[in-house]
Amino acid sequence: MKKIGWAGVVLLSALLLSTTGCANGVNSSSEPAVAPVAGKMTVTFIDVGQGDATLIQAPGGKVLLIDGGPKDGEAAVLSTLKTKGIKHLSVLATHEDADHITALDNVVNTYAVDEVYLPKMPTKATVTMERFANAVKAKGLKFTPAKAGVSVDLGVGVTAVLLAPVKDTYDQDNNYSAVLKVSYGDTSFLFTGDAEGESEQDMLASGVNLKSSVLKIGHHGSRSSTTTPFLKAVSPMYAVIEVGQNNYGHPTSTILNRLKSYGIKTYRTDQQGTVTAVSDGQHVILSTEK
Numbered sequence: 001m002k003k004i005g006w007a008g009v010v011l012l013s014a015l016l017l018s019t020t021g022c023a024n025g026v027n028s029s030s031e032p033a034v035a036p037v038a039g040k041m042t043v044t045f046i047d048v049g050q051g052d053a054t055l056i057q058a059p060g061g062k063v064l065l066i067d068g069g070p071k072d073g074e075a076a077v078l079s080t081l082k083t084k085g086i087k088h089l090s091v092l093a094t095h096e097d098a099d100h101i102t103a104l105d106n107v108v109n110t111y112a113v114d115e116v117y118l119p120k121m122p123t124k125a126t127v128t129m130e131r132f133a134n135a136v137k138a139k140g141l142k143f144t145p146a147k148a149g150v151s152v153d154l155g156v157g158v159t160a161v162l163l164a165p166v167k168d169t170y171d172q173d174n175n176y177s178a179v180l181k182v183s184y185g186d187t188s189f190l191f192t193g194d195a196e197g198e199s200e201q202d203m204l205a206s207g208v209n210l211k212s213s214v215l216k217i218g219h220h221g222s223r224s225s226t227t228t229p230f231l232k233a234v235s236p237m238y239a240v241i242e243v244g245q246n247n248y249g250h251p252t253s254t255i256l257n258r259l260k261s262y263g264i265k266t267y268r269t270d271q272q273g274t275v276t277a278v279s280d281g282q283h284v285i286l287s288t289e290k
């Protein structure tokens with residue numbers, strides 16, 4: 001998709017919306033998430049309710065779990081790893097909020113873990129964070145500081161680089177969120193945690209290539225994220241919002257309308273359950289649980 005400009009993506013997305021059965025299109029099925037296929041990268045946006053948990057299975061077998069959901073989603077995270085037969089993985093905690101890290105102590109306790117990435121931020125010293133930190137320590141591991149420029153090893157053929165946090169200090173905790181771009185062939189994914197406008201601005205100013213096929217929408221569709229300049233730079237074909245029942249008004253109509261106005265096909269875990277994206281390096285096909 002990298003040769004298609006912004007206008008092209010809008011046009012193509014509009015075509016896809018009005019077309020079924022397109023080879024490059026969108027499939028919906030009630031089938032459970034499929035096992036990884038050789039030569040394909042599978043990204044599973046796990047339905048954890050109000051929070052984030054995303055599993056990346058690279059074509060060569062490397063696995064990265066980005067975030068571990070809220071308390072209500074812990075069982076979903078653990079059963080996804082079990083069902084998929086994961087034995088070994090790395091973990092990226094985008095930031096310390098409980099809706100992103102609750103299952104991670106359990107994951108670290110249960111599985112062989114290579115690296116655990118976490119941004120350096122003023123610690124919230126919550127019980128949840130303490131449990132996570134203790135699990136990492138008990139395993140003889142240390143947190144690898146997550147910041148712009150750090151690479152994550154997802155094996156041959158896949159590039160995974162952190163694009164944020166760009167700065168060392170922010171006023172809003174959400175802006176410490178680690179943002180990861182994963183590229184496989186012509187396809188790419190941008191995972192933004194809860195990064196807000198200020199961090200988006202810093203990524204734009206840093207000059208990195210933000211263009212991605214799939215954007216995990218920042219902060220559950222809050223108005224504080226997915227600013228127009230950022231969205232234009234990413235110009236995704238697909239957006240995924242990880243969100244559940246909440247009192248914050250997530251996802252906001254502002255963001256839903258913004259995505260719609262750019263013709264971006266949007267998936268929501270609160271309405272469609274777990275969303276699975278499979279890339280063969282040329283195309284991404286998304287399917288949903290519901």
Ligand SMILES: [Zn+2]
Nearest residue numbers: 051097099194
């Ligand atoms: Zn969050």
